[in-house]
Amino acid sequence: xxxxxxxxxxxxxxxxxxxxxxxxxxxxxxxxxxxxxxxxxxxxxxxxxxxxxxxxxxxxxxxxxxxxxxxxxxxxxxxxxxxxxxxxxxxxxxxxxxxxxxxxxxxxxxxxxxxxxxxxxxxxxxxxxxxxxxxxxxxxxxxxxxxxxxxxxxxxxxxxxxxxxxxxxxxxxxxxxxxxxxxxxxxxxxxxxxxxxxxxxxxxxxxxxxxxxxxxxxxxxxxxxxxxxxxxxxxxxxxxxxxxxxxxxxxxxxxxxxxxxxxxxxxxxxxxxxxxxxxxxxxxxxxxxxxxxxxxxxxxxxxxxxxx
Numbered sequence: 218x219x220x221x222x223x224x225x226x227x228x229x230x231x232x233x234x235x236x237x238x239x240x241x242x243x244x245x246x247x248x249x250x251x252x253x254x255x256x257x258x259x260x261x262x263x264x265x266x267x268x269x270x271x272x273x274x275x276x277x278x279x280x281x282x283x284x285x286x287x288x289x290x291x292x293x294x295x296x297x298x299x300x301x302x303x304x305x306x307x308x309x310x311x312x313x314x315x316x317x318x319x320x321x322x323x324x325x326x327x328x329x330x331x332x333x334x335x336x337x338x339x340x341x342x343x344x345x346x347x348x349x350x351x352x353x354x355x356x357x358x359x360x361x362x363x364x365x366x367x368x369x370x371x372x373x374x375x376x377x378x379x380x381x382x383x384x385x386x387x388x389x390x391x392x393x394x395x396x397x398x399x400x401x402x403x404x405x406x407x408x409x410x411x412x413x414x415x416x417x418x419x420x421x422x423x424x425x426x427x428x429x430x431x432x433x434x435x436x437x438x439x440x441x442x443x444x445x446x447x448x449x450x451x452x453x454x455x456x457x458x459x460x461x462x463x464x465x466x467x468x469x470x471x472x473x474x475x476x477x478x479x480x481x482x483x484x485x486x487x488x489x490x491x492x493x494x495x496x497x498x499x500x501x502x503x504x505x506x507x508x509x510x511x512x513x514x515x516x517x518x519x520x521x522x523x524x525x
Contacts, residue, residue, distance in 0.1 A: 218252060218433055219238055220250040220251055220252045220334075220433065220434075221250070221251045221252075222238075222241055222245075222248045222249070222250060222251075223248065223249040223250075223251060224247075224248060224249075224276070225249055225335075225347055225350065228350060230249065230350065230354075233248055242435075244279075244284070245336065245436060246276065246279075246284070246288065246336055246337045246338065247274075247275060247276030247279075247337040247339075248276065248335075249333060249334075249335045249351070250333065250334045250335070250434065251332065251333045252331060252332055252333065252433040252434075253295065253330065253332040253333075255332075255354055255355045255356070255357060256295075256357060257357065257358070258357070258358055259295050259296075259298060259357040259358060260295070260296040260297070260357055260358050260359070260363075260474075261293055261294065261295055261296065261332070261355040261356070261357040261359075261363035262293070262294055262296055262363060262364055262366070262470045262473050262474040263291060263292070263293045263348060263351060263352045263355065263363050263364070263365045263366075263470070264291070264292050264293075264294075264365075264366050264367065264466045264467065264468075264469040264470035264473065265289070265290065265291045265292075265344060265345075265348050265365065265366070265367035265368075265377070265466055265469075266289065266290045266367070266368055266462045266463075266465045266466040266469070267289050267341040267344050267345070267367060267368065267373055267374050267376070267377040268286075268287040268288060268289045268338065268340075268341065268344075268373065268462065269287070269340060269341065269372075269373045270286060270287070270288075270289055270337075270338045270339045270340040270341065270343070270344070271283060271286055271338050271339070271340065272339075272340045272343070274337065274338050274339050274340075274343075276337075283338060286338040287338065287460060287462055288336040288337055288338050288460060288462045288463070289336070289337060289338065289339050289340070289341065289343070289344035289462070290334070290335065290336045290344075290462040290463050290465070290466040291333075291334070291335040291336075291344065291347060291348050291351055291466065292331065292333075292334055292437070292463065292466040292467045292470050293331070293332050293333040293334070293351060293355050293363070293470075294329045294330060294331050294332065294430070294467075294470045294471075294474060295329065295330045295332050295357075296329055296474040296475070297327035297328070297329065297483075298327075298328065298329060298330030298332075298431075299327065299328040299330050299431060300325060300326075300327055301325065301326045301327075301328065302323055302324070302325050302488060303323065303324060303326070304321045304322070304323060304324075305321070305322045305323065305324045305485070305487070322487060322488075323487070323488035324485040324486060324487055324488060325485065325486045325487075325488055326428075326429070326485050326486075327429070327483060328428070328429055328430055328431050329424075329429065329430045329431065329470070329471065329474060330430075330431045330433075331430070331431060331432050331433045331434060331437070331467075332355065332433075333351065333355065334433075334434045334436070334437065334463070335347055335351065336436070336462065336463060340373070340376075341373035341374065341376040341377045341380075342376050342377070342379075342380045344377065345376075345377045345380035345381050345384065346380065346384065348365060348367070348381070348386075349362075349381065349384045349386050352365050352386065352388070359388055360387075361387040361388065362386060362387050362388045363388060364388045364389075364390055364473060365381070365386060365388060365389055365390060366390035366406065366407055366469045366470070366472070366473040367381075367390075367406050367407065367469070368406065368407050368409055368465070368469070369392075369404075369405055369406025369407060369408065370406065370407075370408045370409065371409065374406060377406075378405050378406055381405075382405075389405050389406070390405070390406065390407070390473050391403065391404065391405060392404040392405065392406065392407065392408050393478040393479075407469055407472075411450055414450065414452050415450060415451050415452050417452075417468050417469070417472055418451075418452040418453050418468065420468075420471070420472060420477050421467070421468035421471050421472070422453075423482070424471045424475075425441070429483075430467075430471065432467070434463070436463060437463040437464060437467055439459075440455070440459065440460060440461055440462075440463045440464045441464050443455070443456045443459040444456065444459075444461060444464065
């Protein structure tokens with residue numbers, strides 16, 4: 218699925234028609250790739266992985282070798298954007314038969330859908346300005362902007378946080394603490410520690426293995442496929458010569474989009490194929506006795522008692 222390409226300059230976003238898709242495909246940095254336009258009733262999550270980058274970098278000032286610099290990345294997903302109804306399969310991939318209908322049982326699943334991606338080796342302040350624009354465009358059902366999660370600590374993410382506050386971004390994700398119970402803190406953004414990154418990877422891996430996300434970007438897919446496991450930290454990392462900025466941002470999007478600190482994982486829901494009787498409505502069964510109303514039924518019972 219070929220995305221639409223846009224160039225961002227200041228607060229302006231314009232279609233990018235200066236290069237063919239074949240050229241963009243070789244190097245998409247600095248362009249906004251869009252697979253789906255925002256919808257007013259959808260829920261979106263924006264996730265950002267800032268980097269030290271190159272201050273003042275733009276697509277027009279690319280130099281040889283700057284592709285080795287880490288990208289600042291913004292990934293935007295429509296949360297539960299696709300609803301799929303399919304046959305439930307057992308461990309041997311055979312359809313599960315409903316014992317009441319004698320037909321294959323149907324289940325409904327929801328998938329997150331990637332709608333936009335921006336990646337460029339811009340610095341931590343400049344990527345915040347891009348996120349401010351995109352989050353307000355993809356506000357969906359939220360009042361002013363979709364929720365934004367980003368890596369705020371350690372490193373250059375503090376600069377990103379300062380810029381987001383200066384821009385008055387209205388829907389910032391708060392760090393969550395788990396002790397005896399889960400609770401939201403006053404700290405802004407994702408805090409990367411050995412344990413938090415391990416937990417993030419475990420959850421995101423489950424989400425992907427259960428086919429709960431639709432990834433449109435071939436560049437994000439490449440990063441996932443080229444990732445390797447850090448056996449010491451028990452999390453995924455970029456292989457030598459590759460990047461992991463896109464999949465780091467995508468993992469954050471999955472976490473914030475599903476509130477995994479608080480909520481249980483969403484599971485497949487069985488589609489009801491037989492009506493559930495409301496016995497309070499259908500008892501007594503007047504139709505079986507040829508009666509139309511409750512008054513008719515009561516009169517008939519009184520008449521029977523008098524005869525007895």
